[in-house]
Amino acid sequence: MGTATNSSTEAPALDPAMVGRITGHVASASGATTTTNAPFTGKPLVDLPQSDAADVTAAFERARAAQEAWAATPVRERAEPFLRFHDMVLDRQSEILDIIQWETGKARRHAFEEVYDAAAGTLHYARRAPSLLRRRRTAGAMPGATRAYMHHQPKGAVSVITPWNYPLALPVGDAVPALMAGNAVVAKPDTQTALSALWAIDLAREAGLPADLWIPVLGEPAEIGDPLVDECDYVAFTGSSAVGAHIAQRANARLVGCSAELGGKNPMIVCEDANVDWTVEGAIRACYSNAGQLCISMERLYVHEDIYDTFVPKLAAAVRDMTLNNRLDFSTDMGSLTYQRQLDRVTEHVDDARSKGAEILAGGNPRPDLGPLFFEPTLMTGVGDTMSACAAETFGPVVSVYGYGSDDEVVRRANATEYGLNASVWSRDTGHARRLAERLRAGTVNINEGYAAAWASYGAPMGGMKSSGVGRRHGDEGMLRFTEPQTVASQHYIGFGGPPGMGGDTLANLMTTGARMMKRFHIR
Structure with missing residues (x-):
């Protein structure tokens, strides 16, 4: 590192x-x-x-x-x-x-x-x-x-x-x-x-x-x-x-x-036709921006089994090569955590996964030599349901990677969470990626990007489904x-009671005829 x-x-x-x-x-x-x-x-x-x-x-x-x-x-x-x-x-x-x-x-x-x-x-x-x-x-x-x-x-x-x-x-x-x-x-x-x-x-x-x-x-x-x-x-x-x-x-x-x-426990899906080098570079940003302290960052990576053995080692090597420091310049890939409680949570999730058999492919350790709240960017595999890092939001630089075999399987697994804030799909076939995206229960889905494409599209809404929120920012x-939308309506020429002296039955017949004519001529 x-x-x-x-x-x-x-x-x-x-x-x-x-x-x-x-x-x-x-x-x-x-x-x-x-x-x-x-x-x-x-x-x-x-x-x-x-x-x-x-x-x-x-x-x-x-x-x-x-x-x-x-x-x-x-x-x-x-x-x-x-x-x-x-x-x-x-x-x-x-x-x-x-x-x-x-x-x-x-x-x-x-x-x-x-x-x-x-x-x-x-x-x-x-x-x-x-x-x-x-x-x-x-x-x-x-x-x-x-x-x-x-x-x-x-x-x-x-x-x-x-x-x-x-x-x-x-x-x-x-x-x-x-x-x-x-x-x-x-x-x-x-x-x-x-x-x-x-x-x-x-x-x-x-x-x-x-x-x-x-x-x-x-x-x-x-x-x-x-x-x-x-x-x-x-x-x-x-x-x-x-x-x-x-x-x-x-x-x-x-x-x-x-x-x-x-909150979010956001999934990133890497399809079998994804550009491996492009996706590895994108995954670093998608997972480790702001040391993972980003509600729309990726914490779960689903990699198609056809490219799993190629993609995952390259990603692990890239994570191990990331630079950590505390400089006030652009020389570093990742900085520090912000709070001691975040360091404690990250450490607990990694230690719990390690003790229950998960494999640490990269990182996995605090770095007090750099500063009191530094933790290495971490990539794990073999993270199971009994591990705290599996379903709970870590909100730190910890990512779990899984293999998958079919679209139906990965959609089911990606959606199997209480959260629904953000998701990411990587594929050369954007039509296929969009079809996958529309099946995901997330407020935003980025294709061939982790979060910035949707977030910075300010004309489009940004927000979460399920436990990830209500309402939208942006858009x-x-x-x-x-x-507060207010309607102001003014009436002219004729009132809703009809002309003076018109009986109720005549008014009802007139309005019924008018309603039918408006439908016929597409006025309504």
Whole structure:
């Protein structure tokens, strides 16, 4: 396993003035703080203000006060700060890349995926919002006499709750369409990686977003989690299936909408005609991006028996050749895990599989010589039903590989999970791959790619089936979920009671005749 270290990561190079400015946006009246540690070193990184339930209430009061004028602003004007935000993210990427790496421990190439996503996803909605949110005429009840249209009112004040694994892309990806739809946002990023979200909020304000429209709160879920649901008009959540279910139930009790992107145990299918070299390279990205701490990454590989003996050794060799280090540059293939609990889970899954007879084809060990939370990219075979790595989401750089013989078999095995977030099919025959894809119970399926093709197709919806979530981000729904569709209909010339003096039986006969004629002439 190739390795390298970098002494420049011994002390965080974060600008104190910048940190002080962006942490000043947090709604926190108590003065309480907590210290986060850098995954690369285990040493203290930054002191962050902490919010309590009263701070959440106050944040929503400020947000609602600001939202009324924002909702009255024309959509094209609401989009202007985000067009500038797109450019500013790209121009200042070195600054945010350092922050992301320090907070998460991920490799710089994987941090750049967040920078690109934050910019490109924002641009998509800035371009799309004016047409998506415009008034739309619909067929009226009486042709010519009823004129109806629909328009979208913003929900109001929205909660956006995001995890630590993609601390720039996920907060921006939910907050930006909510804001452009005319809402205010109260955001709760994970405390460990909050600087990335705070940097984005600060940048949006610099780009011209009015104050109090995007307010961050930080704190423990036990303290501020329920208030974030109880105070909002809609909640967008990304995280675990268990927490997502709790949030959905609590929101539903208030008749408040909720979208949730949750966990995954995603399958990758390698067909008998797959280009082996292309697929090996793609599997490295599909499985080990962000050290596997990606809800749409692949944890189960199904390889057709005709190419199993060729593909699997090549993949194992490629995994063993991956470079791990903690440099703030693009020299590494994979970085560190972010939390000790993730290292513990990864270690438990691998040790359990090893003790029950699984074969470790590559990796399988922690790497404390590189940093406290490093674990080698790991490929295993012989992973059976009694092993924790078989069905439970690992959320780390651990992948199990299996052989299969037929399409029916692999579809059955790929679908045999409580999750349904993402999947991947690799074949030279894209028609065959698409037919396989449409049989998989997953919200997105990538062909000859692991996750980026579907994720970065911002005009298409992204989300999960089964225990992997409800609702969708991206696509039109990614913005419209933050709105209330309202129908406005006006009546002209003739009312629904008919002309004065017309009897009920005559009116009924007239409307019956009209209904038949509208069907015949395809008016309806």
